[in-house]
Amino acid sequence: MNECIFCKIASGEIPTNYVYSDENVVAFNDLNPQAPVHVLVIPRQHYASSAAVDDPSVWSSLLDSAVKVARSLGLEEKGYRMVINTGEQGGQSVPHLHLHLLAGRNLGWPPG
Ligand code: AMP
Numbered sequence: 001m002n003e004c005i006f007c008k009i010a011s012g013e014i015p016t017n018y019v020y021s022d023e024n025v026v027a028f029n030d031l032n033p034q035a036p037v038h039v040l041v042i043p044r045q046h047y048a049s050s051a052a053v054d055d056p057s058v059w060s061s062l063l064d065s066a067v068k069v070a071r072s073l074g075l076e077e078k079g080y081r082m083v084i085n086t087g088e089q090g091g092q093s094v095p096h097l098h099l100h101l102l103a104g105r106n107l108g109w110p111p112g
Contacts, residue, residue, distance in 0.1 A: 006096035036104025
């Protein structure tokens with residue numbers, strides 16, 4: 001966990017411009033954006049994936065924060081997508097729970 005890059009972002013060890021932060025969550029722009037808006041929302045506490053979450057309050061803070069970020073960016077009218085990749089087949093590459101907030105273009109469905 002000491003080597004977890006998202007833990008370092010959440011703790012401030014890696015300086016990052018947060019789009020949003022509170023006591024439970026930080027949000028920041030994705031390094032490799034897949035849409036004009038691509039924000040990652042992560043819990044400060046380390047969970048390797050959605051499958052590791054054992055406390056329902058993690059979901060309320062993560063989702064509530066994501067909606068707050070969407071509102072602050074004015075995304076409600078045109079819409080947005082929230083995605084949580086989990087595990088190998090889910091396409092997860094960073095083993096710290098994170099929610100992708102994507103917007104700013106028409107997003108295809110189904111995902112690849
Ligand atoms: P996932 O594939 O769902 O695990 O998503 C991981 C996301 O983290 C990818 O979209 C990466 O571009 C993004 N990412 C990895 N490292 C960083 C970083 N240091 N800062 C911002 N985004 C990152």
